[in-house]
Amino acid sequence: MKEIRTVDAVGQVLCHDMTQIIPGVMKDARFRKGHVVTEEDIPVLLSMGKEHIYVWEKDDSLYHENEAAEILCSLCMNDHMERSEVKEGKIELKSTVRGLLKIDTGLLDRINSQGNMMIASRHPNTPVEPGDKLCGTRIIPLVIKKEEMEEARKLCKGKKIFAVLPYLDKKVGLVTTGSEVFHGRVKDSFGPVLKAKVEEFGGQILGQTVTDDKPEHTTEAIMEFIRQGADMVLVSGGMSVDPDDKTPLAIRNTGAEVISYGAPVLPGAMFLLSYYKKDGKNIPITGLPGCVMYSKRTVFDLVLPRLMADDPVTKEDLDKLGKGGLCLSCDVCYYPNCGFGKGW
Template sequence: MLKRVKVEKAVGLMLGADITKIIPNEYKGPIFKKGHIVEEKDINELKKAGKEYIWVYFEDERHLHQDHASIEIANSIISNNLYVDGPSEGWAYIKSKESGILIVNEKAITKLNMYSEIILTTRETYSLVSKGEIIAKFKITKLEIRKDLYKRILQNVLKTKQLHGYILDILKPQCKKAGVIVTGNEIYSGLVKDAASFKVKEKLANFEVEVIYNTIVPDSKEYIKNAILYSIEAGAEIVILTGGMGPDPDDNTRAGIKAAGGKIIKYGIPVNPATMSIISWIGNTPVLGISAGFINYKNSFLDFILPRLLIGAKVKKSEIAAWGIGGMLDQK
């Protein structure tokens, strides 16, 4: 149980919550942690932090302290690829044990955040994260929570995991080998330098994907078809083509993909830059056609789609249609 006590009368009592001090542009953090036994010398420091009253903690059979509940619930929503650190100022910090792609069960998190006693905030799903990086923060909004409510929340989390798996997870790319095909008569002939290969390889390297085949072909349906099929035969688990996506008569990338047996899910994607791109499959191998304009931007449709395809997601047309909401990518 938490009790509100005047600072001067708190000597010898246990703090029920971290005491935060804020110095604008200099410092924000706890000056005393939960569990600290207040001493006479602490009173002046507490008052300098703006505290006339503080919360002190007494054992209570009906309630759990914020810190304990936050840590336990945070642990219940994560996979073995994540861990919980803290608490600090009531927050449990969820971190990645390894680099990978963050997967967020958005519906489950929305349901959890409907509880007025809970705040769960995460990085965006499909984010590429590093080992030790904070990917989410969780806290109980009050300094204590009723045990019956705490148990009900845990039961709901368990049901969600049984039906849909972990609420937060880190996945490694399933695709480890890629083929990169640059199309364009002007590049094939040497009139224009190939800038696309380096850019695509750089982005794939972020996911530890090896480019096992890289070639430049003219704007020819047959050349494009043969390059795609050779990539797959060589072991590519994803094939990325650049250029030739427009309506011009010599833009033949889409025709080459079809000739190779590609099932085109969508031509023209509501994600910008690189809107005039293609998502297709040949069997279980994703074949992407990326508009050449991606070269000039920090973030494009290629950045958006890669993590999804690399973990083996089967993208549906209805899902693609929804990407238009927030599909204008930030270039900062």
Template sequence: MLREIKVQDAVGRALAHDVTRIVPGEYKGVLFHRGHIIEAVDIESLLSIGKEHIYVIDDIEERWHEDDAARHIGALVAHESLTFREPHEGKVQVEAVWDGLWQVDPDALLTLNLSSQLAFSTRRTLTKVRAGERVASIKTIPLFIDPVEIEQVEQVVRALATPLFTVKPFMPTKVAVVTTGSEVAKGRIEDKFGPALQKRFVHYPIEWLGQTIVGDEREDIVRAMTAYIEQGAQMVLVTGGMSVDPDDRSPGAIRQIATEVITYGTPILPGAMTMLAYHHDIVLMGLPGGVIYDEHTAFDHLLPIVLAGIRPDKRMIASFGHGGLFV
């Protein structure tokens, strides 16, 4: 068990925990590590950071130290897509090994945070992450933790059908764009969709097959989409013509080609009029004008998901309303 003693009485005793020194705006780091044998010369250093008492350990055979517990749980949830840093002050930092889609089991995460004295903090699930980015942290709350707590975590994690944490890599994908609108096709205004999309694509393993500009007729849109599918496109994006105006015929064209329509409309703003469908395994999306003007839209939320090989259903799309307001 832990016992508190005055630092003046601690000479010759081993520290039960790391002692951190903080200089606001300049430095935060370990002054003395766990296990350090306190010497007389250390007393003034400890007092200078406000440590008039420290913990020493009596009879700890049956309890886990915070660093050992964090290291053990990190190993338990390890995955090839993740790097686990060495624990510091009972905390393990988790980083992505490669670019991809960050996935968490939210129900298991809630269970773990309700039932144990370990805190699991993560990035929001189904979001794009880059290699080397921190995606999660596992922190032991007490300095020493009962083995029963560790066993409870082990039971939850081992019962999972899929990993608690993972980064699903993006798949190389051939993408084509069909831009609609008589005003663009006739040269009255300059197309802005193509540049906006290509700027986004640099962050993914996307092969740009090309862009075709057509008018507002459904047959022309269908013909252009079909041509790209025959060329091997794995994703066809139809831009413009996604509102309820009589000349906006993109949704009808997508429906004509699709073997499955997931949704026309999302609870994500900007981009509520986005459409997601499939022609067998080929992704079909209809993109409204917000893609040109807004940095993050429904399209930006959906793109990493479908590029990771996940096929959203209506329930998943509906769930994006929580946290789906980006303006």
């Protein structure tokens, strides 16, 4: 790349896009990278304030910003994504499916620490819809050393920084505990809420079983859904530390591995997550506290998209939710476009 006087630029090839701004009329590239300057272009360039312009000077050790942008995009783009055209060293990626955005945050940080290139994205573990923007990538200078892009490739070691996991058509069993509901003294309020949340992610409700406070009855109800082929069982009620709340015991008695009883999230501190192993599959069994029944958003809204996408949740994952784990219960709920649950 070299700088020359605009009046001497006829026949030269522009090495970058040149934006023209006419207030109220346009703000876009008037001349694109690769354009061969003509006599007629000179007055236009001068009217844009370009007394001097940069033209391409071949250097085998450098990439133009758009060439480098293609490499950076290739490190990010994965299945279920579509990309924009490259423009001024920038490419954006969008989702093509309903699913869960996953990010290798350590790798993202290392790429961004390289300098001369950047990737800005949504938060990881965010539910996305078709057409939702996932990230934007950009090369900062007009040209960049090839060795810098090669270093970015080496950092990735063939891995992609981003992935979108589509939601799966899971079969879900509902078990509602509590003698007051079992005997018809109180109307069940959990069922409609859980049904709506599961179906939002494409799940199928196998059915709902109401049990009394005896843990053996709840355990049997859970196992019956698993025998019916349930991919997940949601157990609601009886999740506090009161002596007569036996749901955690009932879940443990299935033989499931309890990942965590408790999560640093409000609402939802008494949430329980476990996995039951069957035929090589890990079937989530959750214990849902009462807040899921009446609060707009709880820990269940943070975990459910991951379960519906078959994305394993660990205790370490749940522990991270404390940062941003306080729902502000806004009058108008904007979740997931807010800070709630962005800690992981």
